[in-house]
Amino acid sequence: MENDNKQRSCSYLGVEASVSELIAVCIADDNSTIGSEREPVEDLEASVSQLVDFISRQRAKHENIRSVGIAVPGLIRRETNRVDFSARIPSHARIDIANEIRTKTGLEAVIENDANAAGYAEYRLGAGRGGRHMFYATIGTGVGGALIVDGRVWHGAAGFAGEFGYIAVNSDGMRLEEVASAENIVRRTRARLHQDSTSSLNRLSEQSMTISDIQNASINDDDFARLMLERTGTYIGSAVATVINLLNIETIVIGGPTMMAGNVLLNSIVRSARELSFTPSFESTLILAGELADLAAASGVALLAGEKGR
Numbered sequence: 039m040e041n042d043n044k045q046r047s048c049s050y051l052g053v054e055a056s057v058s059e060l061i062a063v064c065i066a067d068d069n070s071t072i073g074s075e076r077e078p079v080e081d082l083e084a085s086v087s088q089l090v091d092f093i094s095r096q097r098a099k100h101e102n103i104r105s106v107g108i109a110v111p112g113l114i115r116r117e118t119n120r121v122d123f124s125a126r127i128p129s130h131a132r133i134d135i136a137n138e139i140r141t142k143t144g145l146e147a148v149i150e151n152d153a154n155a156a157g158y159a160e161y162r163l164g165a166g167r168g169g170r171h172m173f174y175a176t177i178g179t180g181v182g183g184a185l186i187v188d189g190r191v192w193h194g195a196a197g198f199a200g201e202f203g204y205i206a207v208n209s210d211g212m213r214l215e216e217v218a219s220a221e222n223i224v225r226r227t228r229a230r231l232h233q234d235s236t237s238s239l240n241r242l243s244e245q246s247m248t249i250s251d252i253q254n255a256s257i258n259d260d261d262f263a264r265l266m267l268e269r270t271g272t273y274i275g276s277a278v279a280t281v282i283n284l285l286n287i288e289t290i291v292i293g294g295p296t297m298m299a300g301n302v303l304l305n306s307i308v309r310s311a312r313e314l315s316f317t318p319s320f321e322s323t324l325i326l327a328g329e330l331a332d333l334a335a336a337s338g339v340a341l342l343a344g345e346k347g348r
Contacts, residue, residue, distance in 0.1 A: 052340025275310020293328025
């Protein structure tokens with residue numbers, strides 16, 4: 039853990055366990071961030087064992103850690119504190135992660151959906167700070183959402199609220215995640231690339247193209263890359279309009295790795311949301327880009343672990 043301030047003690051640890059990486063964030067008693075550390079996931083099927091070892095190493099470095107929070111992609115059943123379903127890491131649903139951590143490290147663990155955790159961090163520490171109610175959407179490997187009401191994550195009846203990626207975005211029932219996840223943005227870009235021979239993306243092998251390539255091309259004023267991100271923003275904006283019309287929420291924060299492409303995506307989201315939402319509701323809603331980048335989920339679940347541990 040790279041310490042930013044050695045005078046403060048790491049009291050609560052948050053770890054995001056994604057399909058590719060473990061990201062840890064330590065926070066002090068005053069909720070300030072101490073530092074962060076990350077490592078690649080070696081074997082997805084054995085990722086819980088690696089997660090427990092990762093936490094054990096953090097505790098060895100920071101003896102004052104009182105509890106840990108784990109942010110994962112999937113549905114978390116509140117009464118059991120377990121992953122009920124995970125499309126991206128199915129093995130998480132077969133293991134009592136909190137019990138594994140407690141048994142091996144002695145730490146109590148809070149398990150939270152990664153979008154809920156990231157949304158809570160943006161509410162407390164990032165773009166949504168100072169507000170009362172907020173909706174958060176994350177656009178990356180998947181598409182997720184979180185609703186913060188009166189300063190608390192709203193989990194719904196069983197704990198599964200906030201599945202923003204499942205909102206239908208056309209009359210055929212196509213879901214937002216089917217067009218706006220990183221994988222699907224790349225898929226749609228590949229399918230249309232032959233229509234623009236001037237794009238810098240043509241210099242890449244279609245099979246090797248990544249979302250980062252599209253983002254970088256857009257930042258470098260590649261018209262085709264910008265067009266693909268703008269069209270993605272149109273889809274996201276239509277789903278955002280649904281949130282605005284339904285909730286009349288005061289703040290919407292859009293985060294996640296795909297948002298790190300300048301303002302192209304955000305501006306398109308705002309335009310689409312304006313066109314498709316009830317004007318008085320749109321005018322009372324502030325739509326912002328997230329500020330915490332890829333540390334949001336780990337930071338948020340550290341905060342949640344701290345609140346439960348106090």
